[in-house]
Amino acid sequence: MNDGEREELARLLPPRDEPRLPPDRQRHLKEFVMTEIRQEVKPKRRLLLLRPAVLVPVLAAAAAVAIGAPRVLGGNEAAYAVSKQKDGTILITLGDMKNPKRLQGDLREMGLNAVVDFLPDGKQCAEPRVQNRLPTSSKLSVRPKVDRDRGVFAIDPRVVKSGQTVVLEFALGGFGSGGTAGMSSVITDGPVKACKLVDGPGS
Template identity: 40%
Template sequence: MAASFRDKLLEELRAEAATVSWETPPARRLARHLVTAAGLAAAVAAAVAVPLMSDAPAFAVVKNPDGTVTVRINEFVRPKDLEKRLREEGVPAVIDYVPYGQTCRQPRGRNVPQPDRMPLRPAEDSRDFSIDPKDFGPDDTLVVQMHSANGDLTKSNGGSVSVIRGPVAPCELVPAEFSGAERE
C-alpha cells in the first residue's frame, strides 16, 4: 500500500529531527541546552500533530519514490520558502502570490509550449498536485502565479502556471483584467 501524504510528511519531519545533535554539552551551558532541547521537542511534537489537526502548515512538499514531487498549498503565504523547497527537490521554480485584483506584467520570459501535458498534475487528494522534475529542461523554470480569493489566504481565486525557458523577469504588479465570470 502506498504511503499517504501525511505519512510521507511525518517521515520527512522525523528525518529532519534526526539531524539534531544530542551530545552532552559542558556543564555551564547545560541549562541553556536543556531549554533549547525542550523547545525543539515541543516544536517537533507540534509539527507532527499539525497534519492531524485542522490547522496545517502553509505548504508541504514531499518527494515520492518514483521521483515526482507532491505539493500541497494550504495558505498562500511564504512563496519564496516554497520556491526554495521545490528547488531542493529538483524543481526549478518561481512562485508569486499576488494581491487579489492584480497580476504580474507579461511576458515574464519565453514560454515553453505545453501541448501534451501540464507541468502540474492533480494528485490523489484534490488539494495536492504533483510535479515531475524530469519534465523540465536544463534552462526551464516552473512559474506559478496565484492570488487569493478577495484576500482569503486559504483560498485561491485564480492564477497561472507556465514553464519559461531562460531568465524569468521579476513580478511587476499591474491591475488584473477580469471577465464578468471571473469576478467575485
C-alpha cells in the same frame, strides 16, 4: 564545713557510674548515625557524555527522519507543505499566502528550478515575464492529484529539463472557506522578470 572538708568527704565516696542508654536505645541511635553518614557520602550522579563515535550515528538518524518528512512552514496553520512522492512527483499543499520564496527554495532543493509567486486576490503579474515560452507547461501539472478546493497541487519535475525554469503563480480565491485555488505555469529556457502586480481581469 569548709572547702577542704568537702573535698576530703568526696574522696571517701564511691565513684559515680557514667550514664548509659538501654541497649535498644543505643541500637536505634547507632542506626540513625549510620544512615546520616551514608547519605552524606552518597556518590553524585555523573552526566553521561557521548563519545564522538556514538554521537555521529545519533545525529545521522535524526537527519534522516527530518529529510523523509514533508517540509511544513508557518505559525499555527502551515504556510505550505511540500513533499516528494514515490512516483517522483512533488506534492504542494498551500495553507496561506506567505513565504513564496521559501517554497521556491525548497522546490529548488528537490531539483526543480522554479520561480514562485503568490498573487493577492484580484491581482496578476504583468506580462510578458519571459521571452521564450516553451510548449511543455501543460504537462507539468498532474491532474488526478490536484485538489483546488484544498489548495493541493501535484507537479511533475521531469517536465522541466536542464537549463529550463518553471514559473509558478499561485492565486488563492477565498481559500479556507470553500473557495478555489489556481496555479498557472510557464516553462522557459531564458530569463524571468520579477512579478509586477497589476489588476487582474474584472478588477
